[in-house]
Amino acid sequence: xxxxxxxxxxxxxxxxxxxxxxxLTAEAGLCVVIPCSFTTxxxxxxxxxxxxxxIAQHRCCEADIIFHSNKNTDKKAQAEFEGRVSRLEPDVxxxxxxxxxxxxxxxxxxxxQFRVTGELNGKQDGFTFIPRVSVxxxxxxxxxxxxxPTLTEGQQATLTCTAPGLCxxxxxxxxxxxxxxxxxxxxxxxxxxxxxxxxxxxxxxxHISTLTFNASSEHHNTSITCKINFTCGKTxxxxxxxxxxxxxxxxxxxxxxxxxxxxxxx
Numbered sequence: 001x002x003x004x005x006x007x008x009x010x011x012x013x014x015x016x017x018x019x020x021x022x023x024l025t026a027e028a029g030l031c032v033v034i035p036c037s038f039t040t041x042x043x044x045x046x047x048x049x050x051x052x053x054x055i056a057q058h059r060c061c062e063a064d065i066i067f068h069s070n071k072n073t074d075k076k077a078q079a080e081f082e083g084r085v086s087r088l089e090p091d092v093x094x095x096x097x098x099x100x101x102x103x104x105x106x107x108x109x110x111x112x113q114f115r116v117t118g119e120l121n122g123k124q125d126g127f128t129f130i131p132r133v134s135v136x137x138x139x140x141x142x143x144x145x146x147x148x149p150t151l152t153e154g155q156q157a158t159l160t161c162t163a164p165g166l167c168x169x170x171x172x173x174x175x176x177x178x179x180x181x182x183x184x185x186x187x188x189x190x191x192x193x194x195x196x197x198x199x200x201x202x203x204x205x206x207h208i209s210t211l212t213f214n215a216s217s218e219h220h221n222t223s224i225t226c227k228i229n230f231t232c233g234k235t236x237x238x239x240x241x242x243x244x245x246x247x248x249x250x251x252x253x254x255x256x257x258x259x260x261x262x263x264x265x266x
Contacts, residue, residue, distance in 0.1 A: 010131040014041035017097075017114065017129040024133060028104050029140045029230035031167035033088070033203075034133050036097040036114060044125065046092050047118040051085065051099055053078070056111045060128070067099060070117075080107070084169065088203060092116075100203050101135075102169025103231050109137045140164075140234040144174075146226050151215040151244045161226035161238075163207040170231035171197060174209035179223040220244040 007018045018037045026032035040046055048070040052060035066081040069092065077085070084103050089096035097114050112133045117126035142164035151157045163172050176193060191213035198206040209226070213219075219242050227237040 008131075010129065012130065013127070015039065015044075015116075015127045015129065017131055019131060019133060022131070022133055023136070025136045025138065026104055027138055027140045027142055027165075028106055029172075029232050029234035029236075030104055030142070030165035031100055031102045031169055032104060032108075032135055032137075033100045034098060034112060034135070036099070036133075038095050038097055038114070038116060038129070040095075040116065040118075040127065041120070043121050044127070045119045046095065046116050048073075048116070049087065049092060049097050050075075050115040050117060050126075051097075052113045052115070053081070053108070053110045054113055054132070056132075056134075060113050060115075066101075066112075080105075086168075086203065100168065102167050104137050105232050106137050106139070109135060111135075140230070140236050143236050143238045144226050144228050146224070146238045146240050148224070148240055148242065151219065151242065153215055153217055153244050153246050155215055157213060157215045159211040159224065161209045161211075161228075163228045164236065166200060166204045166206055168203045168205050172207055172231070173229040174207065175227045175229070176209070176211045177225040177227065179225070215244050217244060217246075 007020050008022065010017045010019070016039045020035045024032055024034065048068065050065060051067040052064040053066045054060040054064045062075050065075055065077050067077055067085040067087070068075055069087060085099055085101050088098040088100060097116070101108060112135060113128065115126055115128040119125060144164060145162045147160040149157060161174055161176070163174060174195060191211060194210045194212070196208050198208065200206055222242050223239050224242055225237055225239040227235060229235050
């Protein structure tokens with residue numbers, strides 16, 4: 001079957017590599033997926049997939065391996081990629097060579113090349129596809145998503161903070177910080193936090209933290225910050241202002257009026 005209009009197909013000697021993108025951009029601390037599929041000569045039986053990260057315009061060698069599906073081989077992946085690279089389809093006969101790289105660092109930027117190994121007419125063989133995928137890892141700019149519901153004095157409220165990205169790598173640390181109107185840290189008593197990870201797919205996760213407390217007038221006009229700390233040392237945060245409504249608006253207004261009246265008569 002031919003490649004779809006969105007897929008770039010590169011063929012040679014009966015072997016074809018299908019890539020949806022040749023250039024990918026991602027952010028440090030998050031992840032990147034390199035979508036990839038392949039076909040081989042009829043006489044070739046694929047057994048394992050290999051991925052390299054090489055210097056552009058240079059030939060890849062064993063020292064450049066970042067992933068090898070054969071765990072019994074002595075051709076080990078680079079130490080800095082150990083445990084960070086996974087293939088999306090474990091069955092090589094499906095000819096899906098897509099991989100995900102988690103816990104990205106700026107140093108992961110580079111040129112990535114794919115090789116398939118197996119048997120050709122009963123003998124061990126392999127084929128390295130010439131086209132490469134360029135990955136550029138930038139600084140972390142995405143911010144967490146903080147959801148604040150309508151807050152009413154005297155009622156329990158729950159704030160939600162969702163980490164950016166949907167990656168399956170290391171679990172980030174999520175912390176909450178309160179600050180008063182003057183910018184000083186404010187420690188609100190009686191609050192509780194909860195963390196959970198939602199598995200959306202095999203390699204897709206959402207990390208969420210909730211902050212639950214009883215809203216009061218002390219919280220009004222304070223700032224709440226949700227900070228995400230990723231394993232690679234990258235951090236990102238979002239700060240919002242908290243507004244609290246009176247539970248009984250008429251009563252609040254009456255109390256304010258009475259206070260002003262009493263002040264006026266001494």
